[in-house]
Amino acid sequence: MVISKLRRILIGSPLSSNNQHHNLIPKWKALPVLAADALSSVAYATEEIVIPLALAAATIPFATHWLLPIAGAIVVLMFIVSLSYRETIQAYPEGGGAYTVVKENLGQNAGLVAGAALLIDYTLTVAVSVSAGVENLVSAFPSLAGVQIFFCIWVILILMTLSLRGVSESATVFAIPTYFFVISIGILIFKGFWQNPHENINPIVDVMQTNYPEIGLILALKAFASGCAALTGIEAVSDAVPIFKNPKAKNAKATLMMMAFLLASLFFGISYLVYAHNLTHVEGVTLVSQLNKLIFGGGVFFYVFQIAVMLILFLAASTAYADFPRVASLLAKDRYAPRQLASIGDRLVFSNGIIGLSVVAIGLIIFFQGRTHYLIPLYAVGVFLSFTLSQSGMVIHHWKNRKQGWKFSIALNGFGAICTAVVLCIVATFKFMHGAWIVILVIPTMVYIFHRIHVHYVMFAREISQSHYNAPISEKVTEHTVIIPVSGLHLGVMNAIRYGMSITHDLRICYVKTDEESYQRMLTAWNEKFPELQLHVLESPYRSISSPIINFIDKVSQEKPTEFVTVIFPEFVTAKWHHQLLHNQTAWLIRLSLLYKKNVIVTSVKYHLTTT
Known part of the structure; x- marks a missing residue:
């Protein structure tokens, strides 16, 4: 068959179940696969902070100068969440992340809420990262603006095909662009600091005293809610512990902290340079592109850097392709999602989950016209809801087990739960009318659907069970x-x-x-x-x-x-x-x-x- 031959060319020959251990990956491969989502937020998180500040700058002097304190608060939150998830990896080395933690400690219904939030988060990861990548490409090559949506769809199809080939192969492909991005951003930040722009910075204390507390707090909270998109993807490592080589938990924790360090450094470095050069949002040109052009001019490195940004944004979807199918498979095994999602395909990956994720992401791209700014408000609610539930579940876990150091662990996860709960309230409040209401509506809808699926499977199993099978069996052949x-x-x-x-x-x-x-x-x-x-x-x-x-x-x-x-x-x-x-x-x-x-x-x- 032609279809079978094409399938083999695109995703490769089937792998035996005995090769499962060959599909595990070391830390250097896991970092680009699982950290690409978090690292890619460097390309748009600072801009999301600047947009509300820039809109208010006409009436509030120095409004854009709130960028640095807001970015600093987000960096602190990054490390709080990362340390909290480090505890999750230690306690649940079999993976599963927020869904498993919440289900076992806060009950099945809370687990379904966390599961729904994660699935939404990973779906939006694909849509946001691909659309942001194409926007950066359009910033460098404006003539491509007319085919932006078409380009987004093709990128998703390519990423889907790579993911269907298996974790190990896709990790090798994703590693080079991810490290290329980290090095490119590092060079940009280093040269930006070398040019010594900080003499242009107004004293932060003076700025805060000028605008606080009358209007500045509300404005700061709006910008903070937008910038929290920088934390998306931090939970990915805890969801995918099973894909690491042994010792799984140790390797996963090391990868998580390396990701947190890189993310915080790059995010704050970009925010500092944007603040120092007093850059602001310009429609059709990303903030990172402006900074790149300002520091390197329009030379070769400008295009090299834009390509690096574009690639990391595209590859950020690899995090979702690694974790969405795994979370969906856990729901399916518990009979809360279609059982097809629990099936492992020819290449030892959850093929149905990968294909389903791609279809929904393409639908979002088309509906929102490939605009990152329209998709971002939908992004953060699910992220921080799963953060909060997961850390709350870890508090209960430590209290029930009371292993060595449990008091410190409770304090750490409890503080993390409080912080993320506060952020969740801020994001839901200030982003509600910008699209967050959609996620707030979709999550309970998904939970209801999960329950209906579960009822169907339970009734199905009960009806076809041999213990309930009492239909008469005729001894003679019936003419039909x-x-x-x-x-x-x-x-x-x-x-x-x-x-x-x-x-x-x-x-x-x-x-x-x-x-x-x-x-x-x-x-x-x-x-x-x-x-x-x-x-x-x-x-x-x-x-x-x-x-x-x-x-x-x-x-x-x-x-x-x-x-x-x-x-x-x-x-x-x-x-x-x-x-x-x-x-x-x-x-x-x-x-x-x-x-x-x-x-x-x-x-x-x-x-x-x-x-x-």
Whole structure:
């Protein structure tokens, strides 16, 4: 098959389950896969702080000078959350992150809320990072603005294909661009500091005293809520501990703290340079692009840096592709999500979760026109909700187990829970009308859907369980009725009739009469070939094919309501796969209609064509 060959080319040959240990990755590979989301926020988090400050600058003097204290507060919060998640990794080395922690310590309902928040977070990670990456590309090459959405979709499809190849292979591909970005940002910050711009900085204390507390606090909280996008992705390492090589927990903790250090350094360095050069938001040109052009001019490094930023933003989605399928699989194993999400694909990854994530992310890109600023308000609510629930769950975990150092751990996770809860309230309040209401509405909706899925699986298991199976089993073979819908007489139909006659004496051939001329031809051919068989002619004055056949099947079923009725469809199998699109469409629709009919068995007799 052409599809199978294409599949092998794109995602590779299947891997044996025995190769599972070969799919584990070392720290140097895990960092780019799991930290790309967090590190990519350096490209847009500072700008998200500046946007509300810049809008207020016309009426509030020095409003943009709140950037540094706000960025500093966010850096402090980064380390609080990172240290808290370090405790999570130690306590839950099997992974699962917020969903597992919350489910085991705060109950299943709270766990479902955390699970919903994580799934939303990871979906938005793909949409935000890809759209931000394309925006940076458009900043360097404005002529691409017209194909921005199209470009976003193709990037997601490429990332999906790489992720389907497996964690180990995709990690190798993602490593080079991620480290390239870190080095590029480091060079930018170093040269920015080397140029010594800090003599332009107004005293921060004077600025705060000028604007605080009358209006400055509200403005600062709005900017802080926007800038908290910098913390997205910090939880990724704790969700993906199982993909690390042994010792898993130790390697995961080291990766988490390295990520926190890099993120804090790069984020605050960019914020400082933006503040020092008094840059502000300009529509259509990202703040990082402005800073790049100011420090390096329009030379080669300007384009090299923009490409580095673009690539890290694209690869930030790799974090979501590593963690979304894993969280979805945990929900599926607990029977709160479709069980297909728990299936491991050919390449030892959760293929269905990867594909589902891509489809939803593409939908978000199209709906929000690929605009990062429109997507960001949806981003932070789910992130900080999962932060808060996870740290609260860890407090209960330490209290129940009371292992060595439990008091310090409770204090650390408790303080982390309080901080993230406060931030959650700030984000939900100031971003509510900007789109946060969507997430606040979607999370309980998802939890309700989780419960309905669970009820279905529980009732399904109960109904098909052998202990409840009391249907009578007949000792003798029951004669059943076979129906064969035909549209004419040809080798495919004659094969089906021959098969039908071999399995029953009650064979009913039905033909839908849509016009007199075709009917007369069919009748002549029928009487010539099968004079001993009755042809049931179904009138169809409105030329419908499906309805008369379904009505005929219903009528036959009512004759013997306790017996089985078999419907046989003659089916062509063409020599070339794409020719199949030209055949069997009506039969497919009728089969779909018969799906929920009781005691109706649907099968097909295939006739293989050999000509092109």
